[in-house]
Amino acid sequence: MSSSSAPPSSASPSRASQSSGRITLREVARALGVSVATVSNAYNRPDQLSAALRERVLDTARTLGYGGPDPLARSLRRGRTGVIGVVYDAPLEYAFADPAAALFLGSLAQSLQAASLNLLLLASPGDPQTDPLAPVQGASVDGLIVYSAAQDSELLRAVMARSMPTVLVDQPVPVDQAGSVNQPVLADQPDLPAQDHRAQTSGVQIDDAGGARLAARHLMDLGHTHIGVLCLELGPRQGGGPVTPERERQVAYHPTAERLRGYREALAAGPSETRLFLTEAERNTPSDGETCTLELLRSEPEITALLCMSDVLAQGALRAAQTLGLSVPHRLSVIGYDDLPGSADLKLTTVWQPTSEKGQRVGEAMLELLGGQTPPDVRLPTRLVVRGSTAARATTDAPLHPPG
Amino acid sequence: MSSSSAPPSSASPSRASQSSGRITLREVARALGVSVATVSNAYNRPDQLSAALRERVLDTARTLGYGGPDPLARSLRRGRTGVIGVVYDAPLEYAFADPAAALFLGSLAQSLQAASLNLLLLASPGDPQTDPLAPVQGASVDGLIVYSAAQDSELLRAVMARSMPTVLVDQPVPVDQAGSVNQPVLADQPDLPAQDHRAQTSGVQIDDAGGARLAARHLMDLGHTHIGVLCLELGPRQGGGPVTPERERQVAYHPTAERLRGYREALAAGPSETRLFLTEAERNTPSDGETCTLELLRSEPEITALLCMSDVLAQGALRAAQTLGLSVPHRLSVIGYDDLPGSADLKLTTVWQPTSEKGQRVGEAMLELLGGQTPPDVRLPTRLVVRGSTAARATTDAPLHPPG
DNA sequence: CTGTTAGCGCCTTCAT
């Protein structure tokens, strides 16, 4: 035990030194005969040791196949992971199918990268076997961004329960009612701020209702009185189809609710004979939009215009019109929502929203939250973009093809 | 210090019990007067304690605002994070702008979710300040998926240096030449498998060259002899424009290289008077495609057909044709690559690739790697889909508009 | 400039 050349201090020789194939900082230190702190410093604080020694450290590290400090251990120690989670309530499969979502994510990722933060995609598995809350509960992240979650959902509660910096996108910030208190019983440390959920939460939204109002009014100004509405999902999976008043009352997704409200407000302000015919798409895809349109027009042939809650749905409506041989806009006017990059090529009249800016704002809000500040909620404007897919209602039989 | 009721064993009373607002498993245990193991078991192995006790544990945990075991600490202990990193070599900003990438990611995420794995997006920052390797070096992940990286790049080396389960997409698996050995000096543990990079790496690709060959041949069969080629980036940022032979020799992105090879092979097999005019898009966006097309047609007016390395680029080409008043396909044939969901609406002739299946295969390969197996490399087929954007070269002045 | 020490929060044999 007391040999002259500093024996490796301690206990279990069986697994201490190398075993499982992965080199550790300590082994590098030992190989060099320096302390672990020195090796650590070589990586984290170059100014704490001579350049020469640092070189030597890095060199032998390389020779040993040591790839640098384990990120996990480092995160644990530092208390930060450098990762921000993005929460979806749908299987990622078609979260990505929506260009608006992809665009948003892109600009979000971009703005976060400036602070060396990476994005972790957290989606509820479609598989009913696995716990849909597990991803948000079990993710090692410094902050959470909720992209879409039903109001009052378990998912949203699970997010808030983590009481960490959180940005809610297109969704009202929930009031901090009862539920899982995170204020410890012993509230006698005056110096730590009263751990308020709200202080760590920020919201970024667009003027959903305003844009919808513009869209509906545009159609009414054009003389349409029988207007079909292609709704995004009103609530968690059910299957689409005509919207009953009861179903409408249960609307759980905020953007859907707001857009619907906008349509209805415009209606209320217009001529009383105007009527809306609602149908719900099962998912936000062109083919669902197509199906819905086909069904809607079959059951309500008097419809001359369509309000679609997304450009993706509108794209499907356009296909349906073509299938049916209905000329757009003369026999059928179509209006979308989002203004995707491809929508101009389609000549689609639509409601524009600042998708990229939204992503950037969300990123900035997260950064501020991480810095201990509480940024004010943000509300971004929407605009109507009139293109070729809307026209005045034909008073008689419509011409069979567009002019020009 | 020596009070009767078991004094908290150790040293610093100032920060031991609660301080920083976040509850730990130990505090829950103490509050209940049970051991930490019991609390841990309540979460991880319900069968190890009475249902009643478990309830009590979970209850007080809730009251205290304890949200369950810290994921980070748990990962460190268990040696697994439940996260797979996806590596891009470009700023995520426009990784997401490409629907093919988004689709791939969606199906990848989907297939990984079955195993409760989440995706972490790792992109090299556009910002030249920050180290582009930091994300891949510093990410806490169980495996890495390389979606696009230049051959022989630092980035790719950094990935391999982590020597963990890795799937290379549309990219050859590099030979394990020298570089950072990860085989420790002491190679005398016969039971641990000789840590071979190759054993932890798998590849999934499509038949890029084959599809390209089909596309080029199609055009040549149609009689085109002056064919423009819109290339994806050949290598890391340079700015686009005409492709010099020198630049072509340096092509660093595998899909680009392969598609180009396919085009050239078809050319070599056809009539000798056929010529290719190459230009490189700065980025894979419609507007870059448009710009390239405009420039290319201006400098080479004899071109009657375009081979685009992506549908996104082709979409730009279509816009350019419209701007120029060139009728497609009669005055100009256009052919894409990828067959995006929207391409059918555009009547674009293109090379189809199994984007979703690719994502799924990559996910499966990763799962096998994680399970200790070494799945064989996979190569998926491509197909030519002929639609309305290609036609025989007009022998005289082309008609000004398409038929019916 | 370098070394020692004390955990970060948890899980898991091993004993009881």
Next chain:
DNA sequence: ATGAAGGCGCTAACAG
């Protein structure tokens, strides 16, 4: 069915 103890791999004080 429950408790005690030893790390996982690293970093940040603090001494020398």
